[in-house]
Amino acid sequence: MADGSAHLGYLGVTRSLSGRLWRQRPADADLARRHQLEHGLSEPLARAIASRGVSDGQNFLNPTLKALFPDPSSFADMDRAAGILVDALEAKRRVVVFADYDVDGASSAALIVRWFRAMGLELSIYVPDRMTEGYGPSPAAFRRLKAEGAELVVTVDCGAAAHDALACAAGIGLPVVVIDHHLMRPGEVPGVAALVNPNRPDCTSGQGHLAAAGVAFVLLAALNREARKRGLGTEPDIRTWLDLAAMGAVCDVTRLTGFNRALAAQGLKVMSGWANPGLKALMEVAKASGPASVFHVGFLLGPRINAGGRIGRSDLGARLLSTDDPEEAAALAEELDALNASRKQVEAEVQEAAVRHIERESNQADAPCLVVADDGWHPGVIGIVAGRLRERYRKPVLVIGIDRAADVGKGSGRSQPGVNLGGAVQAAYEAGLLLSGGGHAMAAGLSVRPDTIPELRAFLCEQMAAEAEIAAAEDALEIDVLVTARGADRGLWTDFQRLAPFGPGNPEPAFAIADARIERPMALRGGHVRVTLTDGSGGKLKAVAWRAEDTEMGRRLLQEGGAVHVAGRLKPDDWQGREGVELEIEDIADPRVR
The missing domain is CATH 2.40.50.140 (Nucleic acid-binding proteins)
Incomplete structure (x- = not known):
């Protein structure tokens, strides 16, 4: 109209x-008419489906695992990973799950822990501290786990790019299985026991849009197949844990198409039974009820789980999602709810200060990229603040919290469609302006010396000026x-x-x-x-x-x-x-x- x-x-x-x-x-009119006639839809609804590029209306309107589940063997190293893990199960080795500190990491860890528990082996969970250890595996963490008796480590939602840490693990005789989904460069596959990642260069699964929890869920299917092959008894019904796969898919903001859409849709149905003690306890502390929805996952449950990794104890989320004890779940949920309230306050304070910087000081709001920094801004909230400011100013934003004692600033950025922030940050690193840095088109992280921030700001603005101008001209709200x-x-x-x-x-x-x-x-x-x-x-x-x-x-x-x-x-x-x-x-x- x-x-x-x-x-x-x-x-x-x-x-x-x-x-x-x-x-x-925009929508193809012929495709819209076909959806309308084949599925008995209203014209506006049929047009909306066509506008999303959907040609298979049946699997879109009724996404099922039966129709869309990929062959686990299509993932590089999946069969190898399953064999190694079932070997560890049979030998009752000490296995540690090394997880990222966000919802996707916690969900992935809980999926693997629950499968092994159902098969009679309890696993340990290790989550690095955001403040003292940073993201992902480190040589120090692997040496510590080895010293504590770990015989096998499974990294989830991290590890694919941790070359130094993985080399250290190999050197000390600690085998590592990596379950990840982050982008990898060609020729970047490290030497590990197994590395399952649909975004590794040689993976042919076509499932690169999965969250780590989705990859972990496919791993469970591979584990069931391997256990069945060895006659290890009745394998668990992994469909009961679809709620965890949905948590990762939604909270990691992955593309909800194909198999990933089925995981989210069927997972929300499973979640609505609130059989997972941790999710049920979180709903109670959030004073929410009813069938699970993307709103529940993205705005009530997810932020509370993330709060542990942002400003509290990093392992709280994984422990909450993997526990079967209602009392433990209730206590963990209360702790996460309190941390989330604190996170909101810290976030609001940082955002208000950042807006003042942008609108009243030298970093003007009309620049192609906004880079704002100050002392003491909490590393656990700067990514959220960057996202809020990106929504407000509709351009790439980088927020940096400075630790004067350590003489380092830690930054997190969010970008506008059409502007490659990760590429600009990588260029800044290669130009010697950063201590570390990386990311993808829409998000990036970095470390920088505080006295280099003005030069970094000028460099990023110059790098992204042309893209930002085009993106601003094409910035549209689609109705x-x-x-x-x-x-x-x-x-x-x-x-x-x-x-x-x-x-x-x-x-x-x-x-x-x-x-x-x-x-x-x-x-x-x-x-x-x-x-x-x-x-x-x-x-x-x-x-x-x-x-x-x-x-x-x-x-x-x-x-x-x-x-x-x-x-x-x-x-x-x-x-x-x-x-x-x-x-x-x-x-x-x-x-x-x-």
Whole structure:
């Protein structure tokens, strides 16, 4: 229902209050009609499926493991890893799972621990401390594990690029099996007992978009097959642990297509039974209930699990997800909930200070890349803050916390689509501006001497200037459906839930309302803005803009009256059993501005 040629933008919006062009998400009309006829869908829903590049509507609408599960043997080293691990099971060797400190690492560790427990062997878990050890395996950690009696180490969600640590392990006679998903360069496969990673250069599985928990879940299938081959008794039903695979897929923001979509969709169904004591305890401390959704995983459970690795004890999440003791789970959940509350406060303080730096000091908001640094900013929250600032300023952001005593700054960055932040950070490292650094197009991390930060800022701005200019020109909000305030109801929301779960590769549908009027605007604690939207249909739609009060959009929403175009995402509103919907506002535009 666009009102003109493509160059005008959807509803004629070429520059919204967030500076974006609006456009209708492109879709093949013939494919949309085929989906509509074959699956009995509404035209808007069929078009939305087609716009996501889906040709197989059946497997998209009903993603099953039976139809989409890959052959474990298609992963390089998968059969070798399974053989080594089942050898360790039969010999009852001391096996240690070495996990990353985020949700994906914790979920991957819990999957492996639970399989071995079901087969009669209890494994130990080791998670490095973010503050004192940093990310991934280190020679010191491997020497410590060897000294404590470890006979085999399985790294999960880390290890593929830990060349020095893996060389150390080989030198001290400690075999290592690596289960990872991070990008690897050609010729970068280290000498280990086995390395399973769909992103290693010679892996032909085609499953490079899996989180580590997804790779670990496929490993469990390979372990069952190997155990069955050796006649080791009844293997566990790994489907009962799909909830853990879904945790990794959603929280690591992986592409939810194909097999990974099936893992997430079926995993959320399993999770909804709340059989995992840790997840059940987290839901209780979060005062939440109901069937599991991407919202539960991404905004209630995931941040609490991550809080241990960010500002607390790094192994809390893995312990929570692997325990079968409800009392232990309750205690761990309470600790993580308290840490998450502290994390929110620390994050808010760092973000407020970072905004002041950007808008009041030398690092101006119109630069192609924002680099902001200060003393004492906690390394555990700088990545979150970088992401928030990227959303606000819609350009690459690097946030650096400086430790003056150690004379080092640790930075974390998030980028805008079309701007390769990881490549620019790698170039800065090769130019001698960094102590360490790496990442991928959308995210990066680094260490830098504080007195080098001004030079680093200038270098990164120069490196990304051309890409940033193109990305800003192409920055667009893609709209799925034009609706009215009356038509945006529970039935519409329910219909579009057939697209769930949402994530990269399957974005949550965006709805637009033309010429809406703002009524009853209200600023809420936390900087949120709540309004009621009305239009010519005679309907009224509740709406909220999160963290928007001090933005141009928020200021316009707080002005009652006057027509605006509004775009956002429908959410259920079940307060006091009303079964309605509200719009989470993503953007607004002035109809008079073309």
